[in-house]
Amino acid sequence: MSLASFKLKLAALPEPLRMGIGLGLGFFVTLTLVVLVMVVGFGYMARIYDDLERITLVNNVKIELAHTMKYAQRDRAVSLYSLALIKDAFEKDEELQHFDRKAEDFMKAWSKLQSMEMNADERALAARINKLIRERSRIVQNAIAYAVKHHGLVAAEHMRKIAIPGQQVVADEINNLLELQQALIRQAGASAADSYTKARRIMLWLCTVTILITIVVAVIVLRQVLRQSRELEYKALFDDLTGLPNRALFFDRLGQAALMYENESKPFSIVVVDLDRFKEVNDTLGHHIGDLLLRHVAQNISATMRRTDTVARLGGDEFVLLLPSAGAESAEIIVKKLLSALCQRVNLEDSVVEVVASMGIASYPEHDVDITRLLLKADMAMYAAKRANVGYRIYTPEIEAVAARNLELQNELRHAIEHDQLLLHFQPKISHHTGCIMGVEALVRWNHPQRGLVPPDDFIPLAEASGLIQPLAQWVMQAALQQSVKWHEAGHTFSISLNLSTRNLLDGDLPLRVSRLLASYHGRPDWLVFEITESAVMAEPARALETLNKLEKMGIRISLDDFGTGYSSLSYLKKLPVSEIKIDKSFIKDMELDASDTVIVRSTIALGHNLGMKVVAEGVENIEIWDLLTALGCDASQGYYMSRPLSVEALEEWLATSAWAKEKVKPPAYAGVERRKSLRNSNNQ
Template sequence: MRTTKLASRAMARLALAGLALGLMALAGLALWSTVANQRAADRIGEMNEIGDRWGRIQQKTRIEEDALDSFVRGGSPESRNPLASAVGGADDDLEWLQNRGDAADIEAARRIRQTYVTYTAAVREVVALGERGDLASAALQADLGAFAASSLQKQISQVVAGKRNQTTQYLLEADQSNRKLRTLTGIAFTIDVVLLGLCSLILLENQRRIRRQAAQSHHDALHDGLTGLGNRTLFTEQTERAILSTDRSAAPIGLLLIDLNKFKEVNDTLGHHVGDLLLRQVADRLRTASREVDLVARLGGDEFAILLPGIDGVANATAIATRIHDALCSPVDMEGMRLEVGASIGVAVYPHHGATPDQLLQHADVAMYAAKRGRHGVIVYEAGLDRHNTAQLTLIGELRKAIERDELVLHYQPQANAHSGEICGVEALVRWRHPQRGLLGPADFISTAEENGLIEPLTYWVLNNALAQCRTWLDAGERLPMSVNVGVDCLQNDEFPAAVSESLARYAVPSEMLTLELTESAMISNPARATAVVRELGALGIRLSIDDFGTGYSSISLLQKLPVHEVKLDRTFVTRMGSDDTDGTIVRALLELGHGFHLQVVAEGIEDLDTWTTLDSLGCDVIQGFYLGKPMPAADFAPWLARHRTAAGATLATDPATPVR
């Protein structure tokens, strides 16, 4: 395409250059012709004037000759006077020719003037003799003059004839030159006409190409380059038009705002190429699931929108949104992988939920985030959702102050050896003693902290307080390894390993007693930097654990690249393994995978004895869950631990072979 454009431009420039040269040549020929014609006219004028001079000389000498002949025949005084008047009449013209004629004329005038001087002298002698009455001598002298006149006329006639021939020859040459000029002018004109036609064709083609490019540019300005869907600009324009049409027809319009779930995880883990392929497949599904009259647009990233003109109302828009949600929740086959992405959809309807495109988008956005938070799939906007957003903003400010005011508290959930039931560690879980709302669990504020840059200071608070408690237990003779969850931002901070090392030293806790739990999402936002940070942590002797193992796409890759000590099976698989054969199969596979990498496997979400027993039989190393013990404050943990050990002692006394459960 680019080569064709360059060739077209080169041809256009060449044609324009040729046309310019042709016009210059035509102008040059016209100027040349004008100058040549002017010169020819001037030369012909000069030749005509010279010819006229020679003609007058010839005429005047003939008059003199005729007057002389009349005097000779008559001899009367009356015939003498005309002769006296005519003699010497050619002197002025001969003098002019000698002064202003060309070289040949000057020479001829000089020669003829010599003869003319002799002739006029003889004629004047005849007149003088006649005046004295010597007619005999006058007659004799007249005969001599007649002889001279004959010679003079012969010379003059030759010159006049030569001038005529010269003029004729010059005119012929000038005509030939003009013919050549006319031929060259005709050729130049023809070439210019051809080049003008070629330029016209090229200009027409350029205009067509410009129109095509303008149309393409207009299309590109209103469409997404990756998916071919409309973009935000087109969507806003069409929404405005739809609202104007709705005002006339009174038919509601719907607006769906769609955000993909787990897209960032797919994009960061499997690469942008797979992410782009996924977006194209999502776009195809949206086209297929929507109606022909609907406008599907990609607003940016993994955010899509659909304009629903001519709907019956909110229920109709919700039904369409549900159908689209179902289409997006179906697994996607992507280069040999089966991905489950899903989506959250917010619904807003005009005029119920807004009077302008911006209001509809804003309210659909509020509904979409509500759907994402609650994992509801589809939510229709309502005024209460705005109040929730206001509460969320308030929560951010309160959480920032809570960290500063030490309103947070740690609860500790025990972990036990899956076979013996012996307590082998605890996980520190943060709670928030909110002044108005009471005790809040992690689900109420952790995501807010992650989204608003508070997860790093929150992680430092948890780490320091957990290590302080670990030191307290060590001083009391209890060696309980501590697990702490690490926030996303911490693994992007090159100074985090040094901060952890400083905290370990401050509380004099051996590094092997600290386990940092990492999630895939924390690793994949910037894998290179996160990997470097994790390796530094491993070099400190800290134990590293992959949390929610099996829920992402890069678990195996993390096991290969990082100095990991354990993996924690996600609670969703463990909780359902007794009732869902698929989850049971997944748990067994993950156990084998973890042990294949020589890692300790921790199962969380143990809600009953059967699950614990099954996991023990499968070779699970450590269990954690409500059946063993709920998260509890440090003050409650010591009594609980004592009761657990008492129960264990009683069990061992009764049947030493029975595990404590």
């Protein structure tokens, strides 16, 4: 692996891991240097020990032996000279024995010295001494024999001239041996001293390097600790993703603003900002695009706000603004400017996202003097704006009352779903071709124990906002299938239409749950029609299309509700697996009076038929509209003219008595007076 590739791989690791690796390497190098110091120190100590051991056990012994030889050689020379002077035979014999003892001492020392390890100089000197010993041995023996026979000055002179000089030559070589040993001792001492000096220098150098590396590692650790401390302090006060102040820092500044009001009596306002449909962006485009969107929004808000304002992120897609010296009216002006700058289409890599936000305003001290409650009230105002789809709201007590009521209603709705306090009403759809029922639309009602029947407009949006729409839809599908099974067993063949919300369409598990319900109730897919709105589809077209295609492949028909009121394009209509479109009642109710509505309805019917779809009209309230729709070729209609939404019992009675319920009745003539009376009478029953 090259150094460059190693650096790239190291750079790709998380910073804490990189720092850990760096510190580990630093400690490893330090430990290695410490070990190296010990190894080098022990190595040089071993060399010094060897030198000292050589001096103590070798050179000193050799010097001692050489001294023994020297003294023995000297004593022998004295004995030789004494032999020549001594006259008494006994004394001569005694001196001769002394000479032999010294000779023996000399040879013992010499033999032991030769047995020891020698270098080249020592071996050369030993060879010369051995040669001299051999050469002088006969001369000494002859001199001793001469001294034994003669005495006096003549014998002494003989010894001085012949025997003693030979002994002196050997003594000189022994002195040379002593000098050599002393030189070797000095050399060994110098080697030990040199080893000690080198060891000290190297160990000092290594210790210095070790200390420096330890200091560097300690500095790195200290810097890392300080940096992590700063990072922890930053993370405690700022948001990692956007760099904005977080909840803790925002509340700190909010508290400061409240203290400033006590001194300067300057009001301030809080604005809570929440992005609409942010979850869909995360679910559809991925969290990476969601993060990019949050950064873009944070930068956009910061760029729009005043320098004295505080922009913070509370979490998720919720931001909050602190506007010093701004009452509710001033805050409203700032919020309008912010909405204009924020709510635009933005390009995030390869994705285009429509930014829509809802904002709530609450002012101090006008709306509250407790900063926690003030933030809560701004949050209430924001949710009120989101429900009303109006961009922003300023807190009012009514908003809080509605929020409290909605929270209570939400809990009660959850209880209602779990304990079957809901019921279905059904509105018939009548075929223009046969004049009889072809299906019903299921409309959920809430029979509240205290409030009575709660209107759908009060709890359906609440279910959407609170996440209860999925369990609510599950209950509706289950109840509708149960009723459909009963009606088919009774011989009725019409289908039941169910409304799907945006969240239902974005629920990837919806087809699976529908399939399980059909299997559990032994129902058929063609018993169901799912009605969707253009706005629900266009919220996330790709995901909605995926869900609809799965439902359509199961055999469930799809109806496009409120056609003409949304903002879809014909290209999307062409892609949707829709078998039916429903014309919104806003185009139907004034057809008799507004020619433009008639043109729109005629065109829509033609468009639907050309695309191979059936066309259903909503909001038919009189026979004139019915006749006109029949003339325009509309396939079916529903409305109060035929029947209002009915409970199960009322619908079964209607099925038994109404002319619209008799499948073999011919289509009513739109100009026939008698038929009009018959239909009118049946509607009044």
